[in-house]
Amino acid sequence: MSKFTRRDMLKTTVGAAVAGPALLAAARSWAQEMKFTPEPGAKLRMLRWKRFVQSEEDAFLALIDAYTQATGVEIRIDSLGFEDLRPKAAVAASVGTGPDIIWNIHADAFLYPDALVDVSDVCNYLGEKYGGWYPIAEEYGIKDGKWIGVPFVMSGNFINYRVSWVQDAGYDGIPDNTTDFLDLMKKLKANGRPGGFALGNASGDGNAWAHWILWSHGGSVIDKDENVVINSPETIASLEYVRELADTFIEGAASWLDGNNNKAFLASDISVTNNGISIYAAALREGMTDISDDMDHAFYPVGPVGKPTEFHVAFPMLTYKHSDFPEAAKSLITWMMEADQYNQFLQGAVGYLTQPLRAFEDHPVWTEDPKRAVFQKASERSLSFAYPGKLGRAATEVFADFVVVNMVAEAATGRKTPQEAAEDAQRRAERYYVL
Template identity: 50%
Template sequence: MDLDRRSLLKGGVALGAAGATLFDFARAWAQTAPWKPEPNAQLSMLRWKYFVQSEDDAFVALINAFTQATGVKVDITRESYEDVQPKASVAANTGTGPDLFWGLYSLPHLFPQKCVDMTDVANYLGQKYGGWVESAQKYGKVSGGDKWIAIPVCYSGALMNYRIAASKKAGFSEFPKTTDAFLEYAKAMKANGTPGGFALGHASGDGNTWVHWCLWSFGGNVVDANDKVIINSPETEKALLYAKQLYEYMIPGVASWNDAFNNKAFLANEIHWTNNGISIYVAASNDPTKKEIAEDMNHAYFPVGPIGRPTELHLMYPILAMNYTKYPQACKALIAFMLEADQFNKWISAARGYLTHCLNAYDANPVWTEDPKRTPYRDVAKRSLTAGGLGSVGEKAATAIADFVVLDMFANVCTGREDAKSAMKMAERQLQRIYRA
């Protein structure tokens, strides 16, 4: 408790001190920025609801500085990230609603013709801050073109979380780097009575990230580059059989896990490896009674499969402006301001590793190195593939993920409800309807 209060106080002091400089910078920036907000401009923004309070505090400070420097009032509304998409779709369709939407990965691709062209903002930021990572370009640009329809602000990473002592005891001084070694690891961990587990219930975050990693790491794919469904393949079958073996070494009950279950089980010493954001570590560090868990845990990349390169899926948060806005220049100014080093560095530090940048220059932010256990999350944006895999990142990919098609295919095989072939057929049938022209 004491620790919490102290760190909060420190944070507050830092923020207060930062306040003045933030404002000075904001004023200077407003005078030189390429985008001049329209006179009397006012903006409203719908954003995903924060996971960490400190991130939101830093964000509000950033917005206040923008308002002071430019006179543009910004009204922020927060919704759980799953609810941003339906609201944005309705707004795009009816032509009225918030000027800016900040949501989940494929959001701008649901209505690309309704988004303000952000090419100038993206080029400005890209040139200034070491360029955009590849996956961010795919999320930000209109499919098959060079026009940017959104600015990819950040990722929320999902990586392996594991206990150090238990892994050492199982004979692994570092976390396995390949899928074969990982299977051995899971087996040894289970034999020692320190098993782990991946969520196989309808867990939109943790469930979807690991099954896509598994599918892709064996060369399986939902669709090809032309959005043709190719799920029913020998590669997918290999991935399913691998997952079934892995499932045997997991703690019983993972088939019912939602997003919160692995956090609970990890923090209660019930499981010793799982996939997650940095939230378990943050929760353990904040709780004095869980101190030994925080000290004894670490993070690692997902193991690499037979195809020989990383195949991770992380959550992307792009921001877009609707073309019905009366103040497109103000929207661009705000977005560019958010990602300028003086704001973005503070904001991403406040997020304590939950959020990862998409602009290469921010690799240098001390948030990634002051605690080495955060470092793997720095590379999340570089390692991430995009929703839909080889195919487009639009509405169809979003539907397939929301409908848990791949997740249910894995769960069907792992729990023994279906064999691999019939599970693939079921998924294929569903996907063909989702991806039909």
């Protein structure tokens, strides 16, 4: 293994921020009375997904640096694209080697709960201190009464739209109900400004909108008791809606992966899509003011069920049992989530990432730019993909197999009738639940 030194870390993460004196002082005084004491001589290695935005990584690394200086725990951060975390995490869980902490995506913790350190003490402490966890955070964090991961952040995925084009179509913004939304999309299409939602095997955007539309009409993969109920009249109703909605899409959305709608939106090819804040951030970064000024974000319209049914992406931090320094890992995560630090981090994340603890809801990051406002609610409004059931292995397997995304795509493109698509999804989901 390579040596861990602070200099190395700073060297390898180009442009990394170093902790300023104030942060350092805060870290030193925090370290005097920290809740979890790192093992003597502890060293940690963390693997995280590649930052979405530089300022988030800078804030993150500055906090880590301060922690290292205050506690002497050397920390090494490596990053990878979030899709590429999967094989690493799989090796870590099955071979029992790898990073101490993986900052992972979705509910992968439920695939290998036994390989993970119980972090109930950390989460209970943080929950009590910071106004409690949002229910979604508990869903992603707790298995059988134990916290198996710390739900560090959620990443909001909302409707992105071009304000002026929507106005041209006769609406002030994105309507709050699915009926008007369909009407808007039809008008946009008629105006030559179609929208588009990813229909390919896109694990972020594809899942987000497919689950939204399924739930909005009362459909779901499973019910509360884990029976597969996806082949239901509600699902078929949602797919009939999808069928109509998809006619308003730009050509080719069937092939879209997570990155395509960003490109199409920035190229002014589409007027409406669903995405995180990354399109907006890229427009700002590249100085494309014609787009950044003319775009905004909105909640998903509410369907016949009469309540929001949104899907946002969880990014929990998982500590592996093979780690020699679990207490240090707990200590580090606690440090990162204490108010002073977490506030800086949230600021750096400029809306990409949303707090899982209620106390951070009033963070200025949500008000300083009104276009970020909806992202404040990502944790509050998100359901888990197992909704209304509980997350678990079978739910994760169905999710990994793109059952819902495929069903919606097949109905959307008319390859299957809504009935056939729902039947097929039922069969595919049952494979995992009958065990």
